[in-house]
Amino acid sequence: MNRERWIKRTARQVIAASLLVSLVGTGFGSKEEVYAAERQPVNLAFVHGSKQMTFNGKVQNMTTPLPIVKGVTMIPVRTIASSVGARVYNDNKGTHIDTYFNKVTLNINMRGARRNGSYVLLPAAAMRINDTMHVPLSAVKQLWNAGYVFNAQLKQISITIQPDPNVAPVADFKAPLEVRLGEPVEFEDLSYDPDGKIIKTEWTGRKSAYFEPGFYTVTQSVYDNEGTWSEKKEQIINVIDEVMYTPYEYYMRYGNPGDKFALDAKLMNTFKEVATFETKGHTTLYMSNAPERFFGEGLLYEDVLDSPSRIFLHHRNGTQERMKLAVIVTNTQSETVKLTLGNRGLAGPSVNAMQFGSAAVTRYLTGSAPRELILEPGTSAVLLPELEKIIMNPDEGFSGLMDVDMDGPLTFSAMALRETTDGLSSVFMLEELEKVGNRGLFLDTDQYIDVTETVGLKESKLRIGSRGTSMVGEDALTGGLTYNGGEYGAVTTVRLKDVAYGTRIILNPRAGIFQGAVSVNGKVVAVPTGGHLNLGEGALIYTQKKPEGAVGLQAPPEVTIKYTSPGASSLPILFVFIPGSNFD
Structure with a gap:
């Protein structure tokens, strides 16, 4: 019988309630653990007079010892069936114990049995003992690919059952x-x-x-x-x-968050900007991105943090050696300082800056369990030991975001090191690397944007980035001003207070290709699901669906979007709000 017919037949067969009763008793017992068949021999061991047996070396309890009838040791069928992963069921032909390759049919009080359609005469009849079907010990050789050994001194019976060959799955x-x-x-x-x-x-x-x-x-x-x-x-x-449907029409109707499609970017220029109320958070940003490509060991950036902060690292190995990054924390104060490491996202090594920049943001938004570090006065510690395990080959890069908080001032030193260099012993010995690009400390970087008007009644948009003066900070190593035009490491939280049912929200890049992620109501959405977005493309990030059972004028829920710029992608971006009525 081919496998298709066998599957269809067995799918229709139901285990009879009578068999469930008849196989309870001797066997593995009421609290048995049923093991799936594996492609290795099954070893069972019994001792006459004992309620214990072993299954591949694991002790199991039986409800009664093995019975002996007229000098013949009887073996519970349930034990054999469970050990080989057989399916057991009843029909008008008897009790069936089937694996794919080995199909056994037994009948109570009958010596005659069948194995794979062939008649087999057992040395003694199968019988029900204590409401459980049993077969003679020697029948295991006839009905299964098995053998047994009896140790008279130990009164132990050892049964070895050879496994069926694996059957390939069927794709359909x-x-x-x-x-x-x-x-x-x-x-x-x-x-x-x-x-x-x-x-x-x-x-x-x-x-x-x-x-x-x-x-x-x-x-x-x-x-x-x-x-x-x-x-x-x-x-x-x-x-x-x-x-x-065109791609745009299709994805607006059936798309999943992260799906990308072509759209009319010029048309979106005509959409009205939503009114906003904006406030700043108090998170300090520690940015290490200069030099982005380093050409040897050295200090990338160093500064003091003493309040809730976020560390942003984005670098590439420009040497011909295997390199790593390290962040060392030093307590120069006279009091013990506790540091708490919060959300973090580390990504790399990779030669694709968009890939590791996007992955770092995705992992950061996903969230992390907090971790504490206690620094005694005058001591240093590695901030993230796992960071030093990320080894960059030549031209590979790394990106990371980490939230930190502390109850006193701490000095954070970001370094580029050879694979074998110890960060702790090097922290005060390395020379500063030449600054090429942006680095520094930026105050009050996080942004909160509240939109109270109803969105989704007509087309509208919200621009993120280029919202006034570029982010300005100070480089502690040079004492000069520094700029973060891409707002890397800063988190923007958009709170949409009233989003009409049916509204689709799209992310559209406006300054080049984009690959990143956003969090919408706590759920992280890759933007896009695969690859990157071009200027003339958008990705669906959310649809305001009416909850099942909602009736009347029930207000739609608020929508909260968290965004942070992934390394190698650029601002500005647009969040575009499209009415659901366009696709009714």
């Missing part, structure tokens, strides 16, 4: 053969694993919609928990040259 799916441009495409996954479970699925050519006519080949492969890939399932979808 259902999809339409023909669709229009922009028509939603539904894929029904019909894959299965006859003797295990699928843990990974890979697709090629699959899209939620297609926007160019032609023939598209979709393939699916699945991977099971035993490490075996299926054969590929393949289907061709014909996309005809007839438009149902």
Whole structure:
């Protein structure tokens, strides 16, 4: 019987309630732990007169010792079935104990049995003892790929059952053969694993919609928990040259947060700017980004922090050696200082600055468990030991965001080091690297933007970045002013007090390509889900959906967006608000 027919047949069969009763008793007991079949021999050991047995070396309790009937040791079927991961069920032909390759049928008080359709004569009849089906010990050789040894001195029976070979999973799916441009495409996954479970699925050519006519080949492969890939399932979808939805129309209706699409960036220039009320937070920004590309060991930046702060690091290895970054914290005061490390996002090493800049922001917004560090007077400590494990090959880079708070002044020293250099012993010995770019300390960098007007009744927008004077700070190493035009390391929180139901919110870059993330109502959204956004593209980040069961004039919930500029991307960006009525 081929695997498809076997799966369909077994899917229709239901374990009979009578068998559930008949197999309780001898066996693993009421608190047994059922082990899935593995591709290794199963070893069972019993001792006559004992209620204990071992399963692959693990002790299990049985409700009664092994019974002996007319000099024949009887083995509980439940124990064998559980140990090999067999499916047990009843029908009018008897009791079935089935794995994919080994199918056994037994009947109470009958010596006749069947194995894979062939008749087998047992040395004694199968019988129910203490409401549990048993077979003679020697029958395990006849019904399963098993052998046994009896140690008369120990009165121990050892049974070894050889495993069935793994059966490859089966990839299968259902999809339409023909669709229009922009028509939603539904894929029904019909894959299965006859003797295990699928843990990974890979697709090629699959899209939620297609926007160019032609023939598209979709393939699916699945991977099971035993490490075996299926054969590929393949289907061709014909996309005809007839438009149902443009990309913009499709994603506005069916898109998920992070989906990107082309849009009319010039048209958005005509949208009204929403009215805002803006305030500053009191977070201090420690920025180490100069030199962005370093060419040797040295001090990147050093300054004192004594209040809630955020550290932003963004550097690239310009040497021909393997390098790392380190941040050392020093307490020069006469009192003990407690430091709390909050949210943090570390990313790298990578040669793609947009990739590690985006990943750092995503991890930072996701949140981290706090960590405390106690610094005694006159001592130094490594801020993040894991940072020094990120080794950059030549031309690879790193980006990081870290929230810190302390109850006294601490000196933070950011350094570029060779892979084998110890940061603690080097902190006061390194020379300052030449400043090329932006670094320094910036006060009150976080921004809160409140929008109280209703958004989503008509097209409107909110610009982030270039909102007045560029962020100005001080470089402690030079004593001069420094500028952070990209607002890197600063967090902007947008609080939309009234967002109409159905409103779509889009992020649109206005100064170049963009790859990052935002947090919307606490949920992190990659922008975009894959790749990056160009000037003429946008990404859906939120849809104000009406809650199920909402009635009457129930007010829509507020929407809170948190944004911080990812390294290698630029400001400004737009948050664009599109009415849901456009897509009714």
